[in-house]
Amino acid sequence: MKAVAGKIRLGPFFIKILKWFNYGYVKLFLNGKNKSFLIDIFGKPFYQQDTSQDAFHLNFKYFLEEANKLKGHRILELGSRNAQSRGAFTGFEKYVGIDIHEGESVDVVGDCHQLSKYFERGYFDIVFSISVFEHLAMPWKVILELNKVMRTGGLLFIATHSTWPPHERPWDFWRFSKDAFKVLLNPYTGFEILKNDEGLPCRILPFGNDYSMAGMHKYPANLGVSVVARKCGPHDKALVWDLELNKVLQSMYPLNPGARNIKK
Numbered sequence: 510m511k512a513v514a515g516k517i518r519l520g521p522f523f524i525k526i527l528k529w530f531n532y533g534y535v536k537l538f539l540n541g542k543n544k545s546f547l548i549d550i551f552g553k554p555f556y557q558q559d560t561s562q563d564a565f566h567l568n569f570k571y572f573l574e575e576a577n578k579l580k581g582h583r584i585l586e587l588g589s590r591n592a593q594s595r596g597a598f599t600g601f602e603k604y605v606g607i608d609i610h611e612g613e614s615v616d617v618v619g620d621c622h623q624l625s626k627y628f629e630r631g632y633f634d635i636v637f638s639i640s641v642f643e644h645l646a647m648p649w650k651v652i653l654e655l656n657k658v659m660r661t662g663g664l665l666f667i668a669t670h671s672t673w674p675p676h677e678r679p680w681d682f683w684r685f686s687k688d689a690f691k692v693l694l695n696p697y698t699g700f701e702i703l704k705n706d707e708g709l710p711c712r713i714l715p716f717g718n719d720y721s722m723a724g725m726h727k728y729p730a731n732l733g734v735s736v737v738a739r740k741c742g743p744h745d746k747a748l749v750w751d752l753e754l755n756k757v758l759q760s761m762y763p764l765n766p767g768a769r770n771i772k773k
Contacts, residue, residue, distance in 0.1 A: 556712070565668070565708025568735040572637065572666040572704075573597055575737075582634035585658070587621050587651075588641035589614045601635075609762045622647055622754050624654035633659050637666035643673070644680045646758055649693060650750040656699040659740045665700065668735040671707050680762040690736045699744040707731035 560566065576584070581602045586594060589606025592614050598604065607627070608615040619627050622645070636659055645651050655665060669685050687705045694700040709732035715722035 558710070560709055563708040563710075564706035565731075565733040565735045568704045568706055568737055569639075569666060569668060572664060572737045575664055576635045579634060583632060584635040584637075585624075585628070585633045586614075587636070587638035588644070589616070592639070594637075594639065598635075605633075610764055620754055621645060621651050622654065624651070625657040628658045630657050631660040634663045636663065639668045640670070642667055642669040642685065643683050644677055644762060646680075646682055646754055647750065647752070648683060650752075652693050652698050652700075653744050653748055653750065656740060656744045661740055661742055663740045665694075665738045665740065666735070667738075668733060671731045671734045672711060672713070673732055677763055679760045685734050687734050687736070690734070690738075694736065694738045696741065697745045697748065699740055699742050700738040701741045702736060702738050704735070704737040706736075707734045709733040 576582070577599050580600045582600070583603045584598055584601050584605065586592065586604070586606045588608055589595075590608040590610055590612035592606065595604055595606070595614060605616045605628075606614045607617045607619055607621065607624075609618070609620060611618050617627055621641070636655055642648050642651075659665065667690070669683075671684055671686055673684065675681050687707050690702065690705055694702050711730050711732050712726050712728070713730050714726045
């Protein structure tokens with residue numbers, strides 16, 4: 510290896526090494542599952558970091574602290590099947606978990622797109638969902654339904670994904686940036702955003718050689734986004750979405766989903 514005019518010139522030996530990494534046995538070895546194996550072995554020691562104080566998690570901590578200041582309140586959890594969140598809340602009068610399927614921690618089996626069908630208007634003080642919004646076919650409709658069943662001043666927490674492998678197909682519909690929630694949660698939909706952050710940092714490592722992918726791994730990305738909002742009033746009457754879910758979908762959320770159904 511030689512330095513020439515401020516640049517580094519690789520000798521023949523190093524060029525052979527690079528070619529071996531790019532074209533030889535390593536490229537053959539990188540086919541299939543071995544890619545993730547090498548990333549785990551050689552990558553994690555350099556990129557893995559503690560995310561316990563990440564804004565994605567801190568927003569839920571803030572939401573939980575605010576919710577637990579209340580007494581005699583009513584809580585609604587969206588997508589509650591097999592969830593373990595109920596024990597984190599205190600002082601509530603009623604806790605209701607709704608899910609599209611029956612299961613542990615499910616009190617009401619129903620569709621989140623039709624919340625006002627199951628609950629009275631202004632019934633809930635606290636509403637939250639964790640890793641649910643990416644599975645909602647029409648999240649804008651769910652926001653309007655949430656507005657109907659929440660009391661004015663009630664708190665809403667949503668955690669979902671900005672970037673994430675496909676999962677729970679065929680009901681894996683959306684990815685959200687924090688800017689998406691500025692469209693979903695605003696005075697027109699009857700909400701005021703209190704906290705709104707992306708978090709859980711990652712890098713995207715493409716395996717293709719398309720021009721648009723070049724250098725993509727150099728740019729930061731995030732796996733999650735979480736938002737805390739307060740209902741500030743009814744949504745604008747002009748916002749109407751009466752389309753029912755069965756008109757656009759002939760499938761059902763999988764009853765026993767795998768963690769990642771990437772190959773489907």
